[in-house]
Amino acid sequence: MTVSERSQPFSMLKHHGASALTSPHLLGLNGIPRADIEKIFDTATSFKEVLERPIKRVPSLQGITVVNLFFESSTRTRTSFELAEKRLSADVVNFSASVSSLSKGETLKDTARNIEAMKVDMVVVRHPAAGAPHFLARVLHAHVINAGDGAHEHPTQALLDMFTLKEKFGSLENLHVGIVGDIAHSRVALSNIYGLTLMGAKVSVCGPPTMIPREIESLGVDVYYHVDELIPRVQALNVLRIQLERDAGARIPSLREYRTYFGITRDRLERASQPITILHPGPINRDVELSAEIADSEHSLILDQVLNGVAIRMAVLYLLSVSHKGAV
Amino acid sequence: MDVLFKSAHIIDPTLGIDAVMDIRIEKGIISAIGERLGGNGRRIDLRGALVFPGFMDMHVHAREPGFEHKETIATCVAAAMAGGFTAILTMPNTEPPVDDAAVVRFISQQGKQASGGIVDVYPAAAVTEGREGTALAPLAELHDAGALAFTDDGNPVASAEILRRALEYVKMFDGLIIQHCEDETLSRGGVMHEGKISTQLGLPGIPNIAEEACLVRDLRIVEFVHGRYHAQHLSSGGSVDILREAKRRGLAVTAEVTPHHLALTDESILTFDTNAKVNPPLRSRDDMIALREGLRDGFIDVIATDHAPHTFDEKEVEFIAAPFGMVGLETAVGVVITEVVNSGYLPLQKLPEVFSVNPRKILGLPIVKIANGEKANLTIVDPTLSWKVEPSLLRSKSKNTPFANRILIGKPIGIYNNGRMFLTQEVH
Numbered sequence: 001m002t003v004s005e006r007s008q009p010f011s012m013l014k015h016h017g018a019s020a021l022t023s024p025h026l027l028g029l030n031g032i033p034r035a036d037i038e039k040i041f042d043t044a045t046s047f048k049e050v051l052e053r054p055i056k057r058v059p060s061l062q063g064i065t066v067v068n069l070f071f072e073s074s075t076r077t078r079t080s081f082e083l084a085e086k087r088l089s090a091d092v093v094n095f096s097a098s099v100s101s102l103s104k105g106e107t108l109k110d111t112a113r114n115i116e117a118m119k120v121d122m123v124v125v126r127h128p129a130a131g132a133p134h135f136l137a138r139v140l141h142a143h144v145i146n147a148g149d150g151a152h153e154h155p156t157q158a159l160l161d162m163f164t165l166k167e168k169f170g171s172l173e174n175l176h177v178g179i180v181g182d183i184a185h186s187r188v189a190l191s192n193i194y195g196l197t198l199m200g201a202k203v204s205v206c207g208p209p210t211m212i213p214r215e216i217e218s219l220g221v222d223v224y225y226h227v228d229e230l231i232p233r234v235q236a237l238n239v240l241r242i243q244l245e246r247d248a249g250a251r252i253p254s255l256r257e258y259r260t261y262f263g264i265t266r267d268r269l270e271r272a273s274q275p276i277t278i279l280h281p282g283p284i285n286r287d288v289e290l291s292a293e294i295a296d297s298e299h300s301l302i303l304d305q306v307l308n309g310v311a312i313r314m315a316v317l318y319l320l321s322v323s324h325k326g327a328v
Numbered sequence: 329m330d331v332l333f334k335s336a337h338i339i340d341p342t343l344g345i346d347a348v349m350d351i352r353i354e355k356g357i358i359s360a361i362g363e364r365l366g367g368n369g370r371r372i373d374l375r376g377a378l379v380f381p382g383f384m385d386m387h388v389h390a391r392e393p394g395f396e397h398k399e400t401i402a403t404c405v406a407a408a409m410a411g412g413f414t415a416i417l418t419m420p421n422t423e424p425p426v427d428d429a430a431v432v433r434f435i436s437q438q439g440k441q442a443s444g445g446i447v448d449v450y451p452a453a454a455v456t457e458g459r460e461g462t463a464l465a466p467l468a469e470l471h472d473a474g475a476l477a478f479t480d481d482g483n484p485v486a487s488a489e490i491l492r493r494a495l496e497y498v499k500m501f502d503g504l505i506i507q508h509c510e511d512e513t514l515s516r517g518g519v520m521h522e523g524k525i526s527t528q529l530g531l532p533g534i535p536n537i538a539e540e541a542c543l544v545r546d547l548r549i550v551e552f553v554h555g556r557y558h559a560q561h562l563s564s565g566g567s568v569d570i571l572r573e574a575k576r577r578g579l580a581v582t583a584e585v586t587p588h589h590l591a592l593t594d595e596s597i598l599t600f601d602t603n604a605k606v607n608p609p610l611r612s613r614d615d616m617i618a619l620r621e622g623l624r625d626g627f628i629d630v631i632a633t634d635h636a637p638h639t640f641d642e643k644e645v646e647f648i649a650a651p652f653g654m655v656g657l658e659t660a661v662g663v664v665i666t667e668v669v670n671s672g673y674l675p676l677q678k679l680p681e682v683f684s685v686n687p688r689k690i691l692g693l694p695i696v697k698i699a700n701g702e703k704a705n706l707t708i709v710d711p712t713l714s715w716k717v718e719p720s721l722l723r724s725k726s727k728n729t730p731f732a733n734r735i736l737i738g739k740p741i742g743i744y745n746n747g748r749m750f751l752t753q754e755v756h
Contacts, residue, residue, distance in 0.1 A: 030528065108646050129646035130530045131600035150648065152530030190530055213527040214535075 019320040025137045025144040026316055028153035029194040037199060041163055043315035044308070050087065051311060060318050061090035065120040068094045069112070070147070071127040076282055077147055077157075080306070081124050084313035093120070108132060109139055116140050122321065125149075143320045151185045154281075158191035160312040161279055162199060164305050165236055168277055173200040178230045180206045180262060181240025181289060182251075184213040188281045192238060193219050206230045207262065210251040227262050228271060236277040239264050239290050255288050265291040269299065277301055329749050330354045330369030336379040336708070340698040341680050348376055353704045356747030361700060372755065374708060378676065381696035382414030382705035382745055383683040385657060387481075387560060387584060387632035390416070390449070392438060393431065394423025399637040399725045401435065401449060404657070405442035407635070407724035409750045411657035412707045412740025415448040417691065419481050420459065427454040427465040429473035436474050446748040450476045450691070455485050455494045455505060462487070464494060471501050476691045479506035481560060482607070482652075484542055486512060488549060495555030504690065506558045507546055509567070510608065514538035519648055521563075521594040521611040529597065531647065534609050536564040543567050547574045550581060558690055559583040561634050563608035565618025572627045582690050584630040585619050587660045588730065591667035592616070596730055602643045602650035604730040606636070620673040629686040633660045637726030655724045659731050665711055665738025676711055683707070708742040713754060715739050 021036045029037075050058055066085045070078055078094070085092045097111060106114075108127070115123065122143045125133050130152035137144045148154040166172050177196055183189045183205045196203050197220045205216060206224040216223060224230040231237070242258055252258050269276050278290070278300045286292040294300060333351040338361070340346075350365035351358060360367075385408065391399040399407075401418075408416050418435055420426030426435065432451045439449020453475035457463045467478060478498065484507060485491045495505050515538040520526050522533020543559060547570065550557045562568065562585050574581045588606065593613050596604035604610060622628040636653025643650050661683075668674045674682070684707070688695055696705045717734050719727035742751035 107641075107644075108649075109644055127646065129648040131647040134600050135646050150530055151532075184527075185530075187530055190528075214522055214533065215524040216527055218524045219528065 019143065020322050021319050024320065025133070026155050026320065027133050027137060027144065027146045029155045029158055029191050029198070030153065032198070034198055037159070037162075037195065039319060040159055040312065040315045041166065043319055044163055044311040047314040047318070048308070048311040051307065056087055057089060058087065059089045061085065061088035061321060063091075064122065064321055065091045065093065066122040066124060066317065067115055067120045068092065069097070069115065069123050069125045070095070071097050071125070071132075072148070074126055074148070077126065080309045081147060081313050084310050084317060087310070088314055088317055090317070108135065112136050112140055116142055122317065145316060145320070148187055150187065151190070152187050153191045153194070154187040155191050156309070156313055156316060157188050157281055158195040159316070160305055160309040161188075161192055161238060161281070162195050163312055164279065164301050164308050165277070167304070167308070168301060169235065172196065175201045175236065176204070176234045177201055177236045177238060178204045178206055178224075178234040179238045179240065180227055180230070180264065182211040182242060183207050183216065184211050186240050188238070188240060193221055197221070204230055204234065208252055208258070227264070228268060231268060231272045231276065234276060235274070236279060237264065238279040240281065241283065241285055242289050259288050263287070263289055263291065264294055266293055266297075269294065275299060279305060282306075329747060330367070331744065331749055332365060332367040332369045332371050333379065334371060334373045335376050336374045337376050338379045338698050339677055339680055340381055341677070342381070342685060342695055342697050343699055345698065346677060351379065351698070353744065356704055358698065358700055358702050358704050361698070372751070374755070377741060378709045378711055379698065380680040380707045380709065381684045381698055382743060383412050383661075383707040384415035384417070384687040385411070385413045385633050385635065385660070386417040386630060386687040386691065387586075388416040388418050388635045388657065389421065389637065389653070390418040390435070391637060392422065393434065398639055401438040402442040403723065403725040404635070405439065405447045405449065407655070407657040407722065408447045409443060409743055410723045410740070410752065411659070412661050412709060412743055413447065413657060414705050414707060414743050414745035415450065415693075417450050417452050417476060417687075420452055420454040420479065421482050425454050425459050426451055426475070427457055427459065427470070429466070429469050432470055432473040432475050443750070444748050445746050446743065446750060447745065450474070452477045452479050452506065454478065455480045456490060459483060461485055461490060464490070464497060467494070467498055467503065468500060471498075471503060476693070477504040477506050477558070479508065479560070481506065481508040484508050484510045484512065488545060491546060492549050492553055495550060495553045495557065499555065502556070502692070504556045504558055506560060508560050509539045509542040509546065511538050511542045514541060518609070519605060520597050521609040523594060523612050525594040525597060531597070534607070536566050536611065536615070539564050539608055540566045540570060543570050547579060547581060551577065551579055554580075556580045561586050561589065561608055561632070562619060562622070562628060563589050563611050563615065565615040568618050568622035568627055571622070575627060582629040582686070583627070584632040585623060585628045586634050587631060587656060587663040588654060589619055590616065590623070590631075591663050592730060600647045601730060602645065602647055603654055603728050603732065605647060605650050605652055606654055607652040620668060620671075623668070623682065624673045629682065629690065631660065631664060631682045632687070633657055635724075637724055638728050639726055640728075643728050654728050654730055655722065655726055656729070658722050658724065659717055659729060659736065661709055661740045662715065662717070662736030662738050663731060666736045670737060704744050706744040707740060709738065710741050710754065711738045713737070713739045713741070
């Protein structure tokens with residue numbers, strides 16, 4: 001990197017290979033063109049068909065090396081990405097690190113540069129610090145996919161959530177979706193807000209006031225403190241996981257209180273005039289944010305989300321790796 | 329050095345001068361001010377550049393002793409010279425901290441030796457032992473050793489009781505307590521202003537009330553004790569309101585604002601630029617406008633940079649892990665002229681008040697005057713010179729500035745102090 005590149009406030013290096021999307025990376029849904037989302041959905045639909053075949057493999061990413069760089073433990077997202085990569089015939093390397101630049105040890109930059117020195121083409125990164133994927137996009141030549149950066153974005157999760165809703169309802173336009181939980185700390189919520197509003201859906205967020213981030217209305221959503229008021233208005237609810245370790249005591253008194261006032265149960269859902277579709281990013285705290293009964297019921301599209309997750313990730317990996325000329 | 333400055337546009341508010349004159353300096357003293365002067369000294373044609381009483385930056389982290397990889401007093405002085413400052417007040421969060429007379433003397437000494445002593449380096453000392461906030465440091469002894477004021481900056485004096493006792497104790501010598509206003513229970517974990525942008529970025533925020541709650545509490549104590557207090561780096565519009573009220577009540581309270589809080593907002597964080605990560609954080613546009621108005625209306629007395637060097641590697645990390653702070657000595661005048669003067673909030677004629685007269689008044693230093701017989705202490709500025717901020721050309725050891733590669737209008741082009749002169753390339 002030249003001295004002037006190093007001192008740029010934030011600029012992207014030239015990356016080898018253009019992509020069929022507007023950007024060589026998928027860092028978030030904030031500011032992504034609508035056409036890119038539509039392209040990802042179309043490609044995911046094709047790949048879903050692959051996942052139904054007896055031999056679930058296509059050679060699209062043959063010879064491409066993908067590193068899954070996970071600084072936060074995550075079984076399901078990592079497995080989903082790994083499956084997607086392997087279905088595309090990519091060479092996959094998993095790198096789990098429990099350190100970031102915060103602890104003594106190798107900085108994020110050095111970790112990434114070392115990996116890139118081994119000539120990898122794509123990096124899928126999950127990191128507790130918001131902006132970490134953007135930082136990597138600046139210091140690496142590889143394509144960067146954000147698998148979750150702190151409380152900022154988790155674009156592939158939102159894409160699969162939206163894809164699942166689109167499959168169910170036919171279109172996202174004017175669909176009213178509620179997101180329930182710790183909105184202030186949720187990258188799933190934020191990416192969904194960015195993506196859904198872009199696609200013309202109406203989004204409401206719901207949670208205790210201590211968990212609603214400041215000026216969230218500026219993102220085009222409205223706020224509810226009572227989930228019983230929200231339920232009759234929406235067609236779908238995306239129910240977020242409540243993390244006790246972080247929040248109890250300061251933002252909510254206890255999980256019990258949360259469950260009482262915000263837990264999604266059959267009784268609550270019956271107050272709606274129409275059946276409500278339930279999404280959850282997983283893993284579920286059964287009988288906290290979501291009753292066990294509902295999680296397993298006909299309302300829930302949670303398992304569809306998992307299947308769609310692999311297809312969406314295949315689509316993203318594929319579209320980032322091909323040039324415009326070779327686009328689907 | 330004997331010098332003859334030709335065509336100097338002198339602006340000295342204390343003496344009410346605003347005119348283009350020649351200035352003759354002999355043996356470090358101004359020996360004549362007038363038109364078409366002659367003399368033996370070196371002739372420098374300033375071509376109408378502005379000459380102010382020497383600027384002082386009363387909030388500088390010189391990092392020595394202890395953090396010499398970020399900056400030393402020598403490199404800090406070089407940066408001050410380039411920034412047009414003839415005096416600085418250094419902050420005590422060094423290692424060891426400035427809670428001992430020996431460290432005070434060390435800093436003063438290093439200052440005298442840096443670049444021949446052209447910049448007056450005054451140490452501030454800690455309020456509490458080790459800056460830990462629990463016991464008073466030897467304030468009287470520190471004062472006698474040369475500390476001009478006391479502060480626990482980069483932390484507040486959190487305990488109301490300790491703040492009260494410190495304000496009372498220093499009345500013995502009409503001392504000044506300088507406070508970094510932050511309620512750390514409200515700011516904990518935050519890395520930027522809490523607002524629309526922090527919500528957009530999913531980053532934990534530092535709310536306005538972290539500063540305001542602390543300020544309100546402190547001023548009640550100041551009033552009760554009849555103490556003298558100076559609030560550092562105000563960042564919130566609400567703080568300006570609190571200050572306005574306090575001044576109306578006649579409290580002995582003054583305040584400073586940084587060039588970056590006058591010029592930038594939390595939108596600078598949208599690119600995750602760690603050079604824009606600072607405490608207190610860059611806040612909303614409304615806050616920035618309120619700070620400009622507070623400066624314009626005189627409720628904010630001083631512009632001070634909070635010059636905070638960090639090495640490239642320290643800042644080249646993910647946003648949440650980066651240390652807070654930016655260098656500011658060399659860009660202060662340019663940023664203020666470009667963003668505050670040229671936007672109409674402060675006339676050029678008022679620069680010497682906020683950069684020179686007020687800091688010295690607050691710290692009990694003699695006011696610098698540009699007159700016959702006075703010691704020559706001058707800041708020379710070209711207010712229309714357009715220049716690009718090149719980090720690699722900064723004289724500070726560290727280059728962590730959010731203004732990198734920006735074009736600024738207005739540049740300091742030299743200083744004269746303690747019989748020595750420094751001019752930038754633009755003058756020769």
